[in-house]
Amino acid sequence: MDIEELLKLLKDELLLVLGESYGDYKKETKADIEAFLTLSKVKLERWTSLLQAGELTVEDYEWLLVSQKDLLILNALYQAGISKLRLGHLKNKIIKTIVNTVVTVVI
């Protein structure tokens, strides 16, 4: 099976299904679907081959797909946490610079 073709098919199908429920967020939904499929491409390819070869059942395949979705949620949390750590570090630098500048000029 051509994985590019499968990805395109999945994207169209997901847009169609999700578009009915999230019509107001079409742009965001499309971006989410594209991100999910791009990041999962290699795994999707492998799992699809294993499914075709009969080494994974349809249930196994579905479980793995959901695990990939959960992993992406975890990854989003990680990215948010890292941004927060960086901002916290930036805040410390800003405070230090303000204090140094004020002290130098005033005192």
Place this chain on the structure above:
Amino acid sequence: MKPSLSFQYLQVKRAMLFRLPFLLLLLVLFFVSCKGLKTAVFDQYSYQQAISIKVEGLSLMGDATEAYAENEEDVRVFLLELDKIVEYEKNKPDNAVSYAMWQAVANEDRNLLAGFFKRWRDKGQLSNVFIDEAKLQVSESLDLIIRYEANKNKTNETNILNFLSAN
């Protein structure tokens, strides 16, 4: 210093003194607005526990080719350890991100670590190929938790280095 320069210097200083209360107010407001950025500091115990959960969890997952009933007690003990670390993370201040990550991994309804053991219990036995693929997914999820904790360490390290270079 020339008299004119000295006069200019005094003028600047007087202007700054006049603005000082506003600057201090600005600083206080800045502190208050940044309160939400506080993150729990690096915790050696959390880091070690995350590694321990990863190693033990993946090892136990490897046994899922056997009947669940034969491994029930091991799974029960392991899930208890998992519950302990989730509870520990829950009660640490400013630790929302780590706690949310642990919750996802320990949630039976998500297809990660605890979800795998639920499936094993429901199915009784799992295939080698599926276990290998699921292990990759679980390993990746726990690596994110471990990496996040380690990054807190980097921030601490930078703060300490800044402090040392300033004093």
